[in-house]
Amino acid sequence: MSKSTLRINGSVVAAQPKAGSLVISYSDALNAILESEGWPGGGTERDHDHSEMVWEELPAIASHWLQTPDEPPILLDEATGKKWEAVLRSRCLLKRQNPASGVGRELRHPKPIHIDFSDLPFPPLRKPKFTFMDLFAGIGGFRIALQNLGGKCVFSSEWDRHAKETYLQNYGEVPFGDITTLSSMKLFSKSLDVLAGGFPCQPFSRAGVSARNSLGQEHGFECETQGQLFFDVVNLAKVHRPKILLLENVGNLIRHDGGNTFKVIRHTIEKDLGYSFYYKVYNSNPLVPQSRVRCLIVAFREKQSAFWEMPELTGKALPLRSILEDLPSDTNYTLSEKMWNGHIRRSARNVARGAGFTAYTRDLDKPSTTLVARYYKDGKECLIPQENHPKNLPRMLTERECARLQGFPENFMPHSSKVRAYKQFGNSVPVPLIEFVAKHIAITG
Ligand SMILES: C[S@@+](CC[C@H](N)C(=O)[O-])C[C@H]1O[C@@H](n2cnc3c(N)ncnc32)[C@H](O)[C@@H]1O
Structure with a gap:
């Protein structure tokens, strides 16, 4: 996974952290900044002086700033950027084995801070065009x-x-x-x-x-x-x-x-x-x-x-079969008999009146129909035939197959909720x- 080079207020931060530089993961950095601002705050008392909008958007503001720290944080000023840099610096130093000696040296020769995005599937680019x-x-x-x-x-x-x-x-x-x-x-x-x-x-x-x-x-x-x-x-x-x-x-x-x-x-x-x-x-x-x-x-x-x-x-x-996972016929993506029979009954009614939806299994040598946000409900828009299933019940696409239908790379991490993941791929591009x-x-x- 590539590492990213960022600049924090003028101090060059190396792609590979230089020996002695202060390294902090983006998630630790984000938490440190949010904690320093008292976000999300416990009680009803306002213990911050941000506007409502800034307060609501603080995670967005801080996480954007970590990716573009040579700009002031969006909706805030340069002084806040400096303050956040100090927060990161002290968080890094606290984590050091021997903080006392480190702090003394650090004050005289501030070290570059390296924000490490390497555990992300799609980290920001090192040298953007x-x-x-x-x-x-x-x-x-x-x-x-x-x-x-x-x-x-x-x-x-x-x-x-x-x-x-x-x-x-x-x-x-x-x-x-x-x-x-x-x-x-x-x-x-x-x-x-x-x-x-x-x-x-x-x-x-x-x-x-x-x-x-x-x-x-x-x-x-x-x-x-x-x-x-x-x-x-x-x-x-x-x-x-x-x-x-x-x-x-x-x-x-x-x-x-x-x-x-x-x-x-x-x-x-x-x-x-x-x-x-x-x-x-x-x-x-x-x-x-x-x-x-x-x-x-x-x-x-x-x-x-x-x-x-x-x-x-x-x-x-392209043929739908090119993105299918190899699943056993008893996979829990298989439709229940009740649901499949319901599809068949509704399809027959729609065919008789010449309108409406018909649910058949797809021809795997053709592309799928358009993936939609409601797919998670019953999969009727694209059902995969399972010839080896004892009752010939078809199955739905898996979340990974939906990701592939939209061309998302294999290292993309779908939402942990199945329903959310289906909806999100259906809405995507x-x-x-x-x-x-x-x-x-x-x-x-
Ligand atoms: C068609 S989807 C776009 C999906 C996106 N291109 C992708 O690759 O996943 C439109 C998105 O706009 C978001 N949206 C709608 N109104 C919005 C608003 N006022 N401000 C911000 N986002 C909004 C919806 O939540 C939805 O995720």
Whole structure:
């Protein structure tokens, strides 16, 4: 696992800790900072002088700062960064065998502090080639893709508590919460290369639209809580002026509301932001064995050559069998007889009335259908046939297989709760699709 070089207020911190440097793991460092701030605090008394927002976001602020310590902590000032450096220094010295002699020497010749991220599956890069923001970060599909290309995440935001847990255990960073409260602020002074994210798609997807229609709810931009999030992306772009916007949504985005939604998106990016606008709808199945149709939008701050185009994705659809684990037929991913019979009955009814869902087992030589967040309930969208099962009962995909369907690397650590893991993979993005488009931008953009 690669070690990361970071700078803490000017003191170079070696990739491999230099002899005598003060080494602290990112998790110890994070705990030390939070403890020093009295977070989360025991009683009802406020024993801190932070604003409500800073207090709520303290784990995000501290964990971001540990990854980018040459900037002041987000929402705080340089003095706080210095204070936190002192906290880490004293925590390291306390841990030393002979603290008394160490402290004396340390005061005269401060040693570099080495933050060790090596126990993380995806530590921050040592020598990044570009910076990016990971918005609506989920479990970091964009983050892995952009880190693979040499990017360094300088800001992440995700408000779901469980997704934050998965994010922390994989990247060592707690994403900030509700982006609507932060999107008009200058969050850091560093220049930003890529603003990336899959803004929530429920208000735009076909399934989401029909569910909302039947509930009498608004959809698209009229859905106040979710549809407006595109404008938070725009606000952040206005403040930080990234070189590139890289956005993802459902394929149906271009048709929603007779094309008006997409027109507004395009117009806002071109006219309000002054960026050049490109898009393409892709089926991800030559890259992952899943038919997942996604609209990718790329916008450039600087004008591109007249010949710039979104890349073509060619190649055969991959077979589902290529990502399957070898499981015994009595695996506990096997459906109960009751559930399987229920699927069959409902499918027969739906076939008779010519509409609705039919649950059959998948052809393993074809890609899976689109993985969805509700998959954990009964797996009906993608059931794996088990010919060696005595009652021919099919099984669900495992969490690892779902990770593979979205192209997550094998060392990715899913959420420890099965339900959360399924939901999170269903909401995520095919990592290789993002990498494919981002690589094309890096080469040609
Ligand atoms: C389509 S998912 C994106 C998944 C992500 N691309 C990934 O790779 O896992 C959209 C995410 O936006 C998050 N979200 C929705 N509204 C938000 C808000 N106001 N602030 C921060 N995150 C939000 C949801 O919790 C959800 O995880």
